[in-house]
Amino acid sequence: MNTNMKLELNAETLRALWPGLKKAQPYIYGVLLVGVFGYTAYVLNQAINVQPANTQTVIKSLPKVTFYQDAIDSLSKRTVVNGDVPLNLGNGNPF
Helix, strand or coil, X not given: CCCCCCCCCCHXXXXXXXXXXXXXXXXXXXXXXXXXXXXXXXXXXXXXXXXCCCCCCCCCCCCCCCCCHHHHHHHHCCCCCCXXXXXXXXXXXXX
């Protein structure tokens, strides 16, 4: 068994490999395109099929709404105010 793994990449070996590489060029491009489209399909599939996280959330009781007694008293003692707006508002020049 010959275990001589001497791999040299020089001009002579490239010239010897060139005709085979030129014939295999469409197949190499095809494999690269299938790989790119396959990777794109995989990424899109992962983006579309998003699953919710499996977290165990404990729903706590909702907070109780309370009002201050001072606020309730002030709302009970409210008075009606005049809602009239003067008609000449904004007509005067302050400068």
